[in-house]
Each structure stands twice: as structure tokens, then as C-alpha cells.
Amino acid sequence: MRLYRAEGIVLRNRELTGADRLLSLYTREYGRLRVAAYGAGKPSSRKRGAVQPFTRSEFLLGSGRDLDYVRQCAEREIFPNLRNDLENLLYAHHLAELVETFTPEGEPNGGLFVLLLEALRGLGDGDPELLVRAFEIKLLGLLGYRPELGACVRCGRVSAPGEYHFAAGAGGVVCARCAPEVRGARACRAGTVAVLRYLSVAELRVLRRIRVEDAVREEMRRLLEDYLAFHLEGRARSLALLACIKGKPGG
Numbered sequence: 345m346r347l348y349r350a351e352g353i354v355l356r357n358r359e360l361t362g363a364d365r366l367l368s369l370y371t372r373e374y375g376r377l378r379v380a381a382y383g384a385g386k387p388s389s390r391k392r393g394a395v396q397p398f399t400r401s402e403f404l405l406g407s408g409r410d411l412d413y414v415r416q417c418a419e420r421e422i423f424p425n426l427r428n429d430l431e432n433l434l435y436a437h438h439l440a441e442l443v444e445t446f447t448p449e450g451e452p453n454g455g456l457f458v459l460l461l462e463a464l465r466g467l468g469d470g471d472p473e474l475l476v477r478a479f480e481i482k483l484l485g486l487l488g489y490r491p492e493l494g495a496c497v498r499c500g501r502v503s504a505p506g507e508y509h510f511a512a513g514a515g516g517v518v519c520a521r522c523a524p525e526v527r528g529a530r531a532c533r534a535g536t537v538a539v540l541r542y543l544s545v546a547e548l549r550v551l552r553r554i555r556v557e558d559a560v561r562e563e564m565r566r567l568l569e570d571y572l573a574f575h576l577e578g579r580a581r582s583l584a585l586l587a588c589i590k591g592k593p594g595g
């Protein structure tokens with residue numbers, strides 16, 4: 345039996361059977377992991393605190409036949425800003441869901457671990473909506489799905505203000521001339537593209553200093569939602585294909 349250490353953020357804690365819990369963790373060392381925490385649901389369990397959702401904990405994990413499991417754990421950070429604010433808690437769930445759906449199991453991404461940690465810390469401070477948009481665009485970049493926010497993806501021309509379009513399926517910004525030829529291209533404000541570009545590079549802690557008008561916020565939310573959905577569908581398709589290939593006899 346192999347034991348290994350990991351520092352992880354608890355994304356989800358579900359019932360496995362009885363008092364046993366199934367955890368989804370995002371760890372610094374191994375990326376996303378699914379592990380069992382046997383007995384952690386008992387009120388007397390010493391693991392109880394460290395396995396709560398949105399807790400950063402140190403884990404000693406053991407490899408099991410089907411599922412690895414928590415041998416020991418200790419909580420290190422509980423993000424108190426999330427505990428007493430429903431809006432922040434809902435945003436935290438959204439971040440956890442994005443990490444769960446977009447990351448493969450067992451592939452470390454140190455940048456994403458730090459981004460998630462800083463986002464959970466930042467949710468209590470300043471502008472949570474803008475922080476979540478910044479998280480979305482940075483997550484896309486860290487996982488190799490960064491949208492093009494400069495020149496038109498079709499012809500390379502830089503749009504003049506008032507001529508910006510965005511097409512999730514084409515990978516980013518499209519100029520007014522190309523827009524009719526690109527499926528799903530929708531007009532958007534130059535300001536929205538400029539704020540997205542800023543969010544993709546700005547540090548999370550400086551976000552509380554910028555002001556963004558409501559119309560731009562709404563457009564940014566919709567645009568990222570489309571873009572995330574497009575890549576999620578692609579990911580679901582490639583996973584299904586992979587399962588299909590793996591499932592072939594002799595394959």
C-alpha cells in the first residue's frame with residue numbers, strides 16, 4: 345500500500361455509504377482527485393472539519409484498489425468569507441464546478457491551484473462578480489482554451505470600436521467584415537473585449553479598484569458562458585470518444 349501527501353482544496357463532499365464520504369479535491373501536487381474519506385460523516389470523526397467543501401487541507405492519502413482514501417487530514421484554511429454570505433458561497437460553488445468539469449483527474453496544474461486559492465480568498469473582498477469573470481477567463485487560459493481578444497480570428501484585422509463581434513466556436517473576436525461568414529458571431533461592445541483582455545492578465549487583488557458598467561458586465565457574463573459551454577461540449581465529446589476507444593476489445 346502506497347501513501348502520499350497532498351495539499352488540496354475540497355471542491356465537493358458527497359455521501360458514499362453511511363458515514364463514508366466521497367471527496368473531490370483539487371490538489372497542488374496531483375490536480376483533481378476523487379478520494380474516499382471513510383467514517384468522515386460521523387459527528388465524532390477527527391476528519392470532519394478538514395473535508396468540508398471549500399477548506400484547504402493537508403492530506404495523507406493511501407492508494408486503494410478502486411479508490412484512494414484519506415488516511416489522515418488536517419485543515420489549514422477555511423475561507424470564513426464564504427461561510428456567512430450566500431452569494432459568495434454560490435460563486436464558490438460555480439468555481440468548484442468549473443474546476444471539476446474542466447480538469448482531467450490526476451493532472452497537476454500549479455497555476456490553477458493558486459488561482460482557485462486566491463479566488464476563494466478574494467470572494468469576501470470587493471467585487472465578487474468581476475472576480476468570477478476573471479477566474480473564468482484565467483482558467484480557460486491555464487487549460488489552453490484562451491480566446492483571441494485582439495485581432496479578428498478569420499482575417500487578422502483589428503476591429504474599430506463599434507465593429508467588434510465575438511464567436512465562441514471560432515475562438516474569439518471577429519471583425520464586422522467577417523462576421524456574416526462566421527457562424528454564431530454576435531456583435532459586442534469594444535469595452536467588453538477590453539475588460540476581458542484586462543481580466544485575463546490582471547491580478548485578482550487589484551480588481552476591486554476598477555469600475556465596470558452593468559451593460560458590460562452582462563455582456564461579459566453571456567459571452568463567457570457561451571465560450572465555456574462550447575469548450576465543455578467539446579470536452580464531453582472527446583471524453584466520450586476516449587471511453588469508446590478504451591472500451592474496444594483489445595484497444
Ligand SMILES: [Zn+2]
Pocket residue numbers: 496497498499500501518519520521522523
Ligand atoms: Zn475579419
